[in-house]
Amino acid sequence: MDVVRQSCRIRGLSLVELTTTLAVLSISLAVVVPSWSSFAERNQISAASNTLLTHLRFARSTAVHRQGYVSLCPSDDGNVCSGDPFGWQRGYLVFQDDNGNRSRETNEPILRAEGQTAATLRLFSTAGRPAIRFRSDGAAWSTNTTFSICGNSGQEHNRAVILYGTGRARVDQRRPGNRAVTCS
Numbered sequence: 001m002d003v004v005r006q007s008c009r010i011r012g013l014s015l016v017e018l019t020t021t022l023a024v025l026s027i028s029l030a031v032v033v034p035s036w037s038s039f040a041e042r043n044q045i046s047a048a049s050n051t052l053l054t055h056l057r058f059a060r061s062t063a064v065h066r067q068g069y070v071s072l073c074p075s076d077d078g079n080v081c082s083g084d085p086f087g088w089q090r091g092y093l094v095f096q097d098d099n100g101n102r103s104r105e106t107n108e109p110i111l112r113a114e115g116q117t118a119a120t121l122r123l124f125s126t127a128g129r130p131a132i133r134f135r136s137d138g139a140a141w142s143t144n145t146t147f148s149i150c151g152n153s154g155q156e157h158n159r160a161v162i163l164y165g166t167g168r169a170r171v172d173q174r175r176p177g178n179r180a181v182t183c184s
Contacts, residue, residue, distance in 0.1 A: 038153050044120070045159055048089075049159040055072060056132070059071070059094045059132070068098065069136070078091055083130045088125060093113050096108050138167040144163065145162075162176060
């Protein structure tokens with residue numbers, strides 16, 4: 001009977017065991033948390049880049065399929081173009097651009113609308129390109145455009161979405177000319 005009582009005895013933690021456990025946990029968190037935030041930001045940049053690339057490809061294929069203009073533009077409210085090439089992170093529209101002016105009129109249907117990206121990201125296009133227009137042959141209006149997608153943790157995670165005048169687009173870790181992607 002004495003053996004049964006001893007095995008059922010509840011055992012607690014001593015102060016030394018508790019302090020040691022908390023110290024190990026604190027050190028582990030100090031190592032993991034910065035790595036985790038960098039990992040999360042890298043994934044946000046990658047997701048924003050791939051989403052923009054998907055919308056560019058959708059707009060191009062829709063322009064070819066419908067044999068008309070389809071445009072993308074930054075939008076603060078999800079309804080009209082803002083005209084701000086440094087405001088793509090606040091959201092953007094893909095719309096049927098019947099008159100080809102790269103600005104959405106009330107009678108032009110919105111094909112897709114992308115909301116605001118993560119608060120820590122910046123996304124902007126080449127300064128002279130506040131909107132993108134695809135023609136019925138799939139070509140993008142004018143010259144090449146580079147979209148820069150940046151976070152706060154440094155240039156090594158930044159991405160560029162490069163749109164050529166032919167209408168083809170790609171994601172890269174460098175800007176054309178092998179230049180670093182910066183958002184300053």
